[in-house]
Amino acid sequence: MSEKPIILGIETSCDETAVSLIQDKQNGTPKILSNIISSQFDIHKEFGGVVPELAARSHVEKIDLIAKKAISDSGIELNKVSAIAATYGPGLIVCLSVGLSFGKGLASTLGIPFIGINHLEGHALSPKLQDKIDYPYLLLLISGGHSQYLSVNGLGDYKRLGTTIDDALGEAFDKTAKLLGIDFPGGPKIEEFAKKGNPEKYDLPKPIINKGGCNLSFAGLKTAILRIVKNIKSDQEKFDLAASFQKTIEEILFTKTKVALDEFKKLNSTNKGSFVVAGGVAANKGIRKKLIEVSMQHNFKPIFPDLHLCGDNAAMIAMVGLEKFKNKQFDNLDLPADPRLPLDANAKFLKGAGVEL
Numbered sequence: 001m002s003e004k005p006i007i008l009g010i011e012t013s014c015d016e017t018a019v020s021l022i023q024d025k026q027n028g029t030p031k032i033l034s035n036i037i038s039s040q041f042d043i044h045k046e047f048g049g050v051v052p053e054l055a056a057r058s059h060v061e062k063i064d065l066i067a068k069k070a071i072s073d074s075g076i077e078l079n080k081v082s083a084i085a086a087t088y089g090p091g092l093i094v095c096l097s098v099g100l101s102f103g104k105g106l107a108s109t110l111g112i113p114f115i116g117i118n119h120l121e122g123h124a125l126s127p128k129l130q131d132k133i134d135y136p137y138l139l140l141l142i143s144g145g146h147s148q149y150l151s152v153n154g155l156g157d158y159k160r161l162g163t164t165i166d167d168a169l170g171e172a173f174d175k176t177a178k179l180l181g182i183d184f185p186g187g188p189k190i191e192e193f194a195k196k197g198n199p200e201k202y203d204l205p206k207p208i209i210n211k212g213g214c215n216l217s218f219a220g221l222k223t224a225i226l227r228i229v230k231n232i233k234s235d236q237e238k239f240d241l242a243a244s245f246q247k248t249i250e251e252i253l254f255t256k257t258k259v260a261l262d263e264f265k266k267l268n269s270t271n272k273g274s275f276v277v278a279g280g281v282a283a284n285k286g287i288r289k290k291l292i293e294v295s296m297q298h299n300f301k302p303i304f305p306d307l308h309l310c311g312d313n314a315a316m317i318a319m320v321g322l323e324k325f326k327n328k329q330f331d332n333l334d335l336p337a338d339p340r341l342p343l344d345a346n347a348k349f350l351k352g353a354g355v356e357l
């Protein structure tokens with residue numbers, strides 16, 4: 001075994017088949033030796049969302065190839081790998097099972113430890129691949145499946161401060177895009193459309209903006225957009241609607257982040273710290289700008305992982321694997337996939353009609 005641990009990470013929780021090798025460094029951030037991501041956009045685009053069976057089938061078809069490429073790109077002999085880390089939840093169970101079984105098989109064959117990883121913990125620790133960052137920090141995770149504010153207090157120690165009570169933010173972008181006739185995943189295209197439109201044209205709702213702490217809600221926006229879309233006749237009106245949507249989201253996140261930063265400060269008795277924004281939607285430049293602004297106003301250092309580490313990837317899974325490896329937190333090979341695995345097990349379930357905020 002190499003002196004500095006090398007972790008092979010595997011991610012198949014949704015529609016990305018990803019494998020990465022990273023190596024610890026004595027000082028500073030770990031080295032990413034390889035980071036291979038194969039997306040399934042083409043498979044799902046005609047359906048307007050991820051189709052679980054098709055996603056799982058594609059993972060099965062690709063996982064060997066992606067793993068081989070990650071290993072050969074890393075320049076590392078397989079017998080130098082210290083442990084295998086694979087996502088075991090949350091996500092689509094048929095998809096999780098592919099990477100999980102592959103990881104367990106590899107660990108067993110090589111006779112090295114196996115470590116099950118919470119996908120959300122991967123996003124939470126992803127900035128550690130680039131920056132030395134001290135606990136605790138505030139995390140905003142905005143992806144296709146999740147929208148949460150979390151106080152990241154240490155490895156395995158998370159307190160959820162707020163969550164969406166209905167749609168995830170990426171889902172809101174994708175649904176809006178679908179209504180405008182844009183293929184899945186439409187988030188990036190909405191941002192492009194928005195640049196050509198008038199953000200003041202449509203007045204869209206900002207659900208629970210002044211209540212519910214830093215919990216979020218986006219479902220009302222979709223309903224409003226559905227009504228407007230029916231009367232849209234020109235491309236310009238589509239651009240205007242995208243611009244109005246983008247502006248509304250920026251305003252919601254600005255206000256809610258202020259609340260989250262205040263809650264974080266109270267909880268950790270501090271007046272400064274780091275604010276990390278991760279997940280696919282963190283790629284949105286308008287949102288980034290607004291979040292940097294609110295963060296600086298509150299004396300917090302804004303941190304955005306690089307774009308290739310914002311969306312789903314296996315380097316972030318290996319990152320958590322590395323931290324767990326150093327603590328000798330290994331798992332047995334009978335660890336089951338858990339599609340609803342939470343980050344903060346004590347957080348209240350806040351979804352569905354009539355939820356108390």
Ligand code: KG4
Binds near residue numbers: 014144170188279
């Ligand atoms: O984190 P991610 O890659 O996968 C999940 O775990 O969900 O996030 C994907 C989501 C999709 O909903 C996609 O539309 C959205 O991130 N997204 C964006 C942008 N780039 C990706 N949303 C808004 N603006 C973007 N530039």
Ligand code: ZN
Binds near residue numbers: 312
């Ligand atoms: Zn994700």
